[in-house]
Amino acid sequence: MIIRQEKTGDIDAVHEVVRQAFEKALHTNHDEHNLVNRLRESEAFIPELSLVAEENGRIVGHILFTKLNVGDTVQLGLAPLAVLPQWQGKGIGGKLIEAGHAKAKELGFDYSILVGHESYYPRFGYFPASCIGVTAPFDVPDENLMAFSLQGKNTPLDGMLEYPAEFLL
Numbered sequence: 001m002i003i004r005q006e007k008t009g010d011i012d013a014v015h016e017v018v019r020q021a022f023e024k025a026l027h028t029n030h031d032e033h034n035l036v037n038r039l040r041e042s043e044a045f046i047p048e049l050s051l052v053a054e055e056n057g058r059i060v061g062h063i064l065f066t067k068l069n070v071g072d073t074v075q076l077g078l079a080p081l082a083v084l085p086q087w088q089g090k091g092i093g094g095k096l097i098e099a100g101h102a103k104a105k106e107l108g109f110d111y112s113i114l115v116g117h118e119s120y121y122p123r124f125g126y127f128p129a130s131c132i133g134v135t136a137p138f139d140v141p142d143e144n145l146m147a148f149s150l151q152g153k154n155t156p157l158d159g160m161l162e163y164p165a166e167f168l169l
């Protein structure tokens with residue numbers, strides 16, 4: 001299994017992976033595949049942080065980190081993360097997260113922030129974003145709004161999250 005940066009020729013396959021991954025997911029608006037397309041065209045997009053998992057030439061997973069603001073700082077938002085249903089539970093999601101973190105660290109970003117499941121992301125070092133003073137402009141339980149420190153520092157951000165407009169339907 002290879003984790004690598006997405007290429008132009010992967011766009012249709014990524015769209016399908018994300019669509020299928022979220023088809024039967026518990027928390028979804030069934031728009032995540034379109035969200036990826038919108039974000040790819042936006043100023044928040046960082047090509048090095050759109051990664052695919054490839055198995056024997058087939059794309060089976062995808063992860064995207066895009067820029068978002070917290071107060072007057074620029075951080076990363078992890079969304080979405082998708083693995084094809086028949087490939088789930090084999091550690092591919094975890095490998096995509098770790099490869100993304102390594103690249104994001106190299107690019108100099110401080111935090112990756114997400115809304116996600118409280119039993120999954122803490123395995124990879126995510127903690128409640130409230131610990132660094134991050135608040136959301138929408139209702140979300142404290143344990144589901146999480147942050148990961150890419151540089152290993154826990155400097156408070158003390159600000160409100162602002163997602164790119166592309167997140168709004």
Ligand SMILES: CC(C)(COP(=O)(O)OP(=O)(O)OC[C@H]1O[C@@H](n2cnc3c(N)ncnc32)[C@H](O)[C@@H]1OP(=O)(O)O)[C@@H](O)C(=O)NCCC(=O)NCCS
Pocket residue numbers: 021022025026027079080081082083084087088089090091092093094095116117119120
């Ligand atoms: C979430 C997802 C990306 C994880 O990828 P994966 O390759 O299956 O994950 P891993 O193999 O690294 O980890 C599997 C573990 O995560 C758990 N897990 C998977 N999805 C989970 C979820 N939505 N909530 C909580 N735990 C989850 C599995 O139960 C498994 O736990 P175990 O190790 O105790 O058996 C994948 O299941 C997926 O695409 N789901 C549908 C889309 C989605 O919900 N994306 C996340 C929101 S952005």
